[in-house]
Amino acid sequence: MPSPLQDRIAFVTGASRGVGAAVARQLHAAGTRVALASRSGDDLGLDGALGLTCDVADRAQVDAAIAATVERFGALDIAVANAGVGAYGDFVDLPWDKVQAMIDINLMGTLHTARAAIPHLISRGGGDLLAVASVAGLRAFPGESVYNASKFGQVGFIRSLDHELRDKGVRCTNICPGGVATDFAMGDGRTPDMPELEGMMTPDEVAEVVLFALTRPRSVRILTTSFRPAGEGSWG
Numbered sequence: 292m293p294s295p296l297q298d299r300i301a302f303v304t305g306a307s308r309g310v311g312a313a314v315a316r317q318l319h320a321a322g323t324r325v326a327l328a329s330r331s332g333d334d335l336g337l338d339g340a341l342g343l344t345c346d347v348a349d350r351a352q353v354d355a356a357i358a359a360t361v362e363r364f365g366a367l368d369i370a371v372a373n374a375g376v377g378a379y380g381d382f383v384d385l386p387w388d389k390v391q392a393m394i395d396i397n398l399m400g401t402l403h404t405a406r407a408a409i410p411h412l413i414s415r416g417g418g419d420l421l422a423v424a425s426v427a428g429l430r431a432f433p434g435e436s437v438y439n440a441s442k443f444g445q446v447g448f449i450r451s452l453d454h455e456l457r458d459k460g461v462r463c464t465n466i467c468p469g470g471v472a473t474d475f476a477m478g479d480g481r482t483p484d485m486p487e488l489e490g491m492m493t494p495d496e497v498a499e500v501v502l503f504a505l506t507r508p509r510s511v512r513i514l515t516t517s518f519r520p521a522g523e524g525s526w527g
């Protein structure tokens with residue numbers, strides 16, 4: 292039986308590395324036509340893929356990137372708002388540019404992606420809008436006040452959109468992983484030699500959950516899925 296992802300058309304933000312790159316690669320392997328958006332515009336060398344230079348903090352750039360995706364592939368079935376940054380530390384000590392970046396990229400970037408993608412998903416007769424949020428979108432962590440704010444915002448936004456878009460056939464899903472070993476927050480709370488990285492999940496393990504959500508029958512929708520590495524605590 293052909294994969295339900297065969298010949299679908301997907302737009303993935305933050306696709307140049309980490310979780311987004313793993314999602315783009317797995318979608319591509321499943322036969323999806325993929326547009327990869329990031330500031331670097333890397334297409335990862337995926338055959339037939341579209342690499343797009345796009346800062347998700349800038350609404351006009353996201354509009355242009357989605358328009359370029361639809362122009363190249365003819366439609367849009369899947370939008371994955373994955374681009375994100377993190378900087379940890381006490382709120383009063385966080386440099387303001389880091390505060391601004393977490394809100395502008397993690398939260399506003401998701402709003403920009405959704406706003407540009409939704410009309411295309413609806414006109415396709417239904418589709419999928421996913422946010423790669425975080426466990427930090429469900430629970431508060433010390434030293435993560437602004438990251439928490441951006442991720443709680445992302446989760447609440449997607450959950451509300453589910454009400455708005457369900458009868459239009461668009462599924463809205465929050466993907467909420469615990470720790471993933473990537474470049475994320477490197478130098479801003481994480482270091483390459485920190486022992487915790489060892490036990491974290493791989494980007495491919497997170498991407499598998501994204502593809503699981505996308506391959507459910509259209510009669511089923513996953514609202515929020517939360518999962519963690521075996522060694523990570525439950526934090527309440």
Ligand SMILES: NC(=O)c1ccc[n+]([C@@H]2O[C@H](COP(=O)([O-])OP(=O)(O)OC[C@H]3O[C@@H](n4cnc5c(N)ncnc54)[C@H](OP(=O)(O)O)[C@@H]3O)[C@@H](O)[C@H]2O)c1
Nearest residue numbers: 305307308309310329330331346347375425471473474475
């Ligand atoms: N790593 C974790 O432990 C973890 C856990 C839970 C949730 N998450 C979430 O997972 C998502 C992906 O994180 P990751 O771990 O894969 O991080 P990562 O390895 O640092 O990758 C981040 C990606 O986002 C892109 N990006 C950053 N700023 C951008 C911008 N302004 N516009 C467009 N693209 C931008 C980066 O590419 P360019 O630099 O080329 O733009 C890169 O492709 C994030 O939303 C993060 O909050 C991560």
